[in-house]
Amino acid sequence: AQTVTQSQPEMSVQEAETVTLSCTYDTSESDYYLFWYKQPPSRQMILVIRQEAYKQQNATENRFSVNFQKAAKSFSLKISDSQLGDAAMYFCAYRSSRMDSSYKLIFGSGTRLLVRP
Amino acid sequence: NAGVMQNPRHLVRRRGQEARLRCSPMKGHSHVYWYRQLPEEGLKFMVYLQKENIIDESGMPKERFSAEFPKEGPSILRIQQVVRGDSAAYFCASTGTGSGNTIYFGEGSWLTVV
Numbered sequence: 001a002q003t004v005t006q007s008q009p010e011m012s013v014q015e016a017e018t019v020t021l022s023c024t025y026d027t028s029e030s031d032y033y034l035f036w037y038k039q040p041p042s043r044q045m046i047l048v049i050r051q052e053a054y055k056q057q058n059a060t061e062n063r064f065s066v067n068f069q070k071a072a073k074s075f076s077l078k079i080s081d082s083q084l085g086d087a088a089m090y091f092c093a094y095r096s097s098r099m100d101s102s103y104k105l106i107f108g109s110g111t112r113l114l115v116r117p
Numbered sequence: 118n119a120g121v122m123q124n125p126r127h128l129v130r131r132r133g134q135e136a137r138l139r140c141s142p143m144k145g146h147s148h149v150y151w152y153r154q155l156p157e158e159g160l161k162f163m164v165y166l167q168k169e170n171i172i173d174e175s176g177m178p179k180e181r182f183s184a185e186f187p188k189e190g191p192s193i194l195r196i197q198q199v200v201r202g203d204s205a206a207y208f209c210a211s212t213g214t215g216s217g218n219t220i221y222f223g224e225g226s227w228l229t230v231v
Contacts, residue, residue, distance in 0.1 A: 033217070043206060045160070045222035052217075091159055095220075102173035103212070104150060105220060107159040 002027045004094050006108035013082045014116050020067075021077045021111045023092030033095040034068065034075045035105065040088040048090070051075065079113075087115040121211050121223035122191075129229045136196040136203070138226045142211030149192045150220065151184055154206040166192060199230045 003026045013019035025034070036048040051059045051068050058066050063083075067076045079086055092108040095101075122141040130136050142149050147168050152160040165173040166186035177184065181199075186192040196203055209223045 037222075042224070043227075044224050045208060045210075047219060047221075050219065097217075102165040103220075104162045104165055104173065105152075105160070105210075106162070109159045 002094050002106050004092050004106050004108040006092055006111050008111045010112045012114040018080045021090050023075045025073050025094050031097040035093040036077045037091045038088045082115050084115050121221050123209050123223035123226050127227045130199050133198050136199050136228055138194040138207050139191040140209030141191045143221050146211035146213055148212050149186050150210040151194050152208045201230045204230045
């Protein structure tokens with residue numbers, strides 16, 4: 001079974017600085033998807049960024065980018081120019097491309113990001 | 118274009134009562150997932166449904182919990198004889214067909230058992 005590990009329960013960053021959140025996963029599959037979701041105090045789950053495993057190029061979305069290392073099974077999220085609104089829980093998630101997986105998301109335990117003004 | 122709609126947002130039940138949580142998927146989506154989030158934890162998969170079919174219920178507790186997604190109307194997550202340990206946020210998510218489609222989440226339903 002696949003697992004997702006986020007080893008940083010909490011991270012802190014100064015406003016306007018850059019922070020990297022770590023995520024590792026375990027799978028024997030070669031084709032899958034990886035995601036970062038943000039959960040602000042409102043508790044809404046917001047998709048931040050997604051990465052297809054077959055793509056070598058790292059995904060980017062404005063100030064958010066990933067460092068996808070397939071061989072190392074690592075998928076870190078970099079937030080540049082951090083803003084107060086970035087303060088939230090961040091969840092890394094894995095999704096198999098196999099039909100018998102039900103395509104469900106498997107989540108890590110989350111990293112709480114604090115942004116200092 | 119409405120997103121995934123869940124109601125109620127907050128529900129308080131006494132121990133032993135029943136809780137019913139409803140989810141209307143995003144327009145055009147025919148696949149629904151239910152996840153549970155206990156305090157200070159990540160989301161755990163419960164069940165995956167298509168219209169009129171339960172596809173994967175491997176994450177559902179064996180007793181007291183059930184889910185349905187009828188041909189007409191919202192998906193329902195039903196918890197019978199609630200206990201304090203059922204207090205959690207329950208998220209519904211929907212998607213289209215295929216592994217490449219993005220899964221969109223509702224805002225969650227918070228169940229408190231007193």
